[in-house]
Amino acid sequence: MTPLQPTYEIYAIRYATMTARTPQMNHLSPDPHETTASDLDYFVWLIRGKDRDILVDTGFNEAASKSRKRVLDINPVDALARFGVQAENLRDVIITHLHYDHAGNLDRFPRATFHLQDREMSYATGRCMCSGVLRHPFSAEDVTLMVRHVYDERVTFHDGEGEVAPGVTLHRVGGHSDGLQVVRVATTRGPVVLASDASHYFANMHRRSPFPIIYNVGDMCNGWALCERLAGHPDRIIPGHDPLVRKLYRRVEGGIDAYALHEEPSHSFMRFDAPEAPQFS
Ligand SMILES: [Zn+2]
Numbered sequence: 575m576t577p578l579q580p581t582y583e584i585y586a587i588r589y590a591t592m593t594a595r596t597p598q599m600n601h602l603s604p605d606p607h608e609t610t611a612s613d614l615d616y617f618v619w620l621i622r623g624k625d626r627d628i629l630v631d632t633g634f635n636e637a638a639s640k641s642r643k644r645v646l647d648i649n650p651v652d653a654l655a656r657f658g659v660q661a662e663n664l665r666d667v668i669i670t671h672l673h674y675d676h677a678g679n680l681d682r683f684p685r686a687t688f689h690l691q692d693r694e695m696s697y698a699t700g701r702c703m704c705s706g707v708l709r710h711p712f713s714a715e716d717v718t719l720m721v722r723h724v725y726d727e728r729v730t731f732h733d734g735e736g737e738v739a740p741g742v743t744l745h746r747v748g749g750h751s752d753g754l755q756v757v758r759v760a761t762t763r764g765p766v767v768l769a770s771d772a773s774h775y776f777a778n779m780h781r782r783s784p785f786p787i788i789y790n791v792g793d794m795c796n797g798w799a800l801c802e803r804l805a806g807h808p809d810r811i812i813p814g815h816d817p818l819v820r821k822l823y824r825r826v827e828g829g830i831d832a833y834a835l836h837e838e839p840s841h842s843f844m845r846f847d848a849p850e851a852p853q854f855s
């Protein structure tokens with residue numbers, strides 16, 4: 575008899591929000607009639623199995639908050655502690671890509687192995703970083719810390735597809751950053767895809783409208799299709815920065831801004847094609 579594949583719980587933990595955005599900041603070619611734009615939420619994602627926790631991305635810290643003038647509501651490490659998860663005990667941390675808001679705090683996980691795509695490390699340490707427009711979302715300090723982890727044999731590199739645990743797989747999409755990867759997680763409602771910055775907002779993917787921070791537009795467009803194939807249903811794709819996640823998913827009890835992604839959302843995107851579809855943003 576084939577053993578049942580394990581399933582996991584997933585929590586999106588919001589640790590910061592950027593307000594006062596414009597349509598030009600959220601879409602490469604915004605609809606000219608649009609005058610308002612969604613806030614940008616910052617999340618890390620916690621995958622909880624029977625006997626192991628896996629963290630997806632590590633957020634930014636107070637120093638980055640000050641230098642980039644972003645309000646940090648809580649350091650993700652402290653948010654995890656409130657959730658009952660001690661950063662120093664985590665063994666597996668997936669880094670979707672090395673942008674400052676996904677790969678800070680790398681000194682706070684002393685026992686972790688970091689899961690990263692080959693191409694992300696090459697991109698973040700290679701010639702593209704000589705261009706300000708491509709370098710801007712990276713922090714030399716974060717990237718240097720990741721290099722130190724490589725030298726300490728604490729990075730597991732993946733090339734395209736990879737597996738972190740049974741039912742938790744990685745898939746390179748590139749596009750936004752050359753080595754960006756998404757995470758597919760088996761849950762009781764089917765496979766959920768943590769798209770991270772493959773789609774900042776639901777609207778980027780649904781409207782096929784790229785977010786303006788891009789390395790390769792073609793890879794970004796192909797990445798949306800890959801996310802859809804991996805998830806098998808639009809309600810099982812979770813964008814990286816959309817405040818709509820907080821409206822669609824159940825907020826967990828307690829003093830932490832976390833949402834249960836392994837549970838069904840309150841509204842289905844399958845019905846959003848209708849003209850009377852609810853508008854959240
Ligand atoms: Zn990014």
Ligand SMILES: [Zn+2]
Nearest residue numbers: 673675771814
């Ligand atoms: Zn991001």
